[in-house]
Amino acid sequence: MLPTDDRLLLGPGPSPVSDRVRVALGAPARSHLDPDMMAILDNVRAQLARVFRAPAGAMTLAVSGTGTSAMEAAIANMVAPGSNLRALAIVTGYFGDRLAQMLTRYGAQVDVLPVEWGKAVDPADVERALGQASYDFVTVVHAETSTGVRNPIDLITPIAHAKGALVIVDAVTSLGAIPLDMAAWGVDVCYSCSQKGLGAPSGLSPIAFAPSALLKRVACRSFYFDLALLSSFWIDRKYHHTISAPLVYALHTALEEVEEETLERRWDRHEATHVQLVMGLDALGMRILPPSSARLWNLNAVEVPAGVNEAAVRAALLTQHQIEIGAGLGPLAGRIWRVGIMGSGATSANVTRLLDALPAAIKTAAHA
Ligand code: PLP
Numbered sequence: 451m452l453p454t455d456d457r458l459l460l461g462p463g464p465s466p467v468s469d470r471v472r473v474a475l476g477a478p479a480r481s482h483l484d485p486d487m488m489a490i491l492d493n494v495r496a497q498l499a500r501v502f503r504a505p506a507g508a509m510t511l512a513v514s515g516t517g518t519s520a521m522e523a524a525i526a527n528m529v530a531p532g533s534n535l536r537a538l539a540i541v542t543g544y545f546g547d548r549l550a551q552m553l554t555r556y557g558a559q560v561d562v563l564p565v566e567w568g569k570a571v572d573p574a575d576v577e578r579a580l581g582q583a584s585y586d587f588v589t590v591v592h593a594e595t596s597t598g599v600r601n602p603i604d605l606i607t608p609i610a611h612a613k614g615a616l617v618i619v620d621a622v623t624s625l626g627a628i629p630l631d632m633a634a635w636g637v638d639v640c641y642s643c644s645q646k647g648l649g650a651p652s653g654l655s656p657i658a659f660a661p662s663a664l665l666k667r668v669a670c671r672s673f674y675f676d677l678a679l680l681s682s683f684w685i686d687r688k689y690h691h692t693i694s695a696p697l698v699y700a701l702h703t704a705l706e707e708v709e710e711e712t713l714e715r716r717w718d719r720h721e722a723t724h725v726q727l728v729m730g731l732d733a734l735g736m737r738i739l740p741p742s743s744a745r746l747w748n749l750n751a752v753e754v755p756a757g758v759n760e761a762a763v764r765a766a767l768l769t770q771h772q773i774e775i776g777a778g779l780g781p782l783a784g785r786i787w788r789v790g791i792m793g794s795g796a797t798s799a800n801v802t803r804l805l806d807a808l809p810a811a812i813k814t815a816a817h818a
Pocket residue numbers: 462463516517518519521545591593594595596620622623643652
């Protein structure tokens with residue numbers, strides 16, 4: 451049986467889908483090679499180039515799959531077994547580690563720069579690590595969803611480029627929610643997802659390769675993620691796979707909404723809801739884990755107060771208030787809740803609804 455009631459999605463993703471995106475999902479079907487579809491895909495490529503703020507000459511498209519598929523496409527087109535490429539993987543949490551694993555699977559020699567969970571990487575540490583060996587790539591997660599931390603991509607890319615390394619950035623939780631500027635920051639490869647800051651359902655994942663990265667592509671081991679084959683579909687209209695029309699419609703519409711609002715106003719909206727949440731939590735005696743200088747606006751790592759059963763609170767929020775929030779991962783499991791206020795869900799009314807429900811849910815959990 452399909453759900454008939456709404457849940458307020460305030461977890462680490464997916465974020466709520468606007469009515470307009472929901473309607474777009476049901477637009478009349480077109481096949482993956484229909485001229486209408488090709489015109490929409492051309493539009494989506496252009497929309498993505500603008501939303502990533504990609505440099506001129508970049509290749510932008512959306513991979514069929516979730517954020518992990520875009521991560522895999524990024525690595526699979528830049529690293530190949532036997533290529534002896536070296537990568538410095540900055541690991542500030544769960545998803546930085548996933549990138550390191552992906553690099554290893556695709557045959558890179560990987561050194562990890564580990565950072566304590568809950569802190570952002572210090573650019574001086576990146577400089578030091580890059581001074582100790584020569585690297586082809588640096589990988590880093592912009593918005594580390596497992597810790598609520600924002601890494602300073604703008605400071606890392608010049609350091610990496612000065613040492614001859616390209617920078618691959620995971621923007622799965624940042625695109626459409628917090629400032630990101632591929633061209634200004636000099637990001638070489640950047641990928642994201644549809645279901646967080648952009649406000650579409652999951653299943654199509656934006657990716658952008660700057661000209662600097664296109665020059666260094668390897669022969670891709672994966673058929674599905676091969677950029678050459680993907681471009682032959684997106685640009686030359688040759689069959690590669692049967693892209694999902696409803697998901698294309700939804701992403702296209704979500705990107706329209708982003709551009710109508712403008713990126714700047716959207717970032718401001720996410721900042722405003724973050725500030726409202728932090729102040730409300732403060733009034734309840736609750737704290738956010740990362741230092742204020744490194745906090746994400748859209749993914750809040752809220753420390754679970756001592757003696758509170760975090761799982762019981764999440765269960766009470768879900769069953770009694772129809773609000774979903776996320777649990778902590780890895781070393782932060784049981785210590786934080788992950789509260790995502792993003793996409794069309796980043797509204798003052800949603801923050802108020804959560805702040806009203808939280809004390810009641812904590813009380814219910816105490817008696818569970
Ligand atoms: N990278 C980051 C930073 C994420 O937060 C996530 C998922 O939340 C992923 C990658 C993987 O995305 P997906 O779950 O859509 O495959």
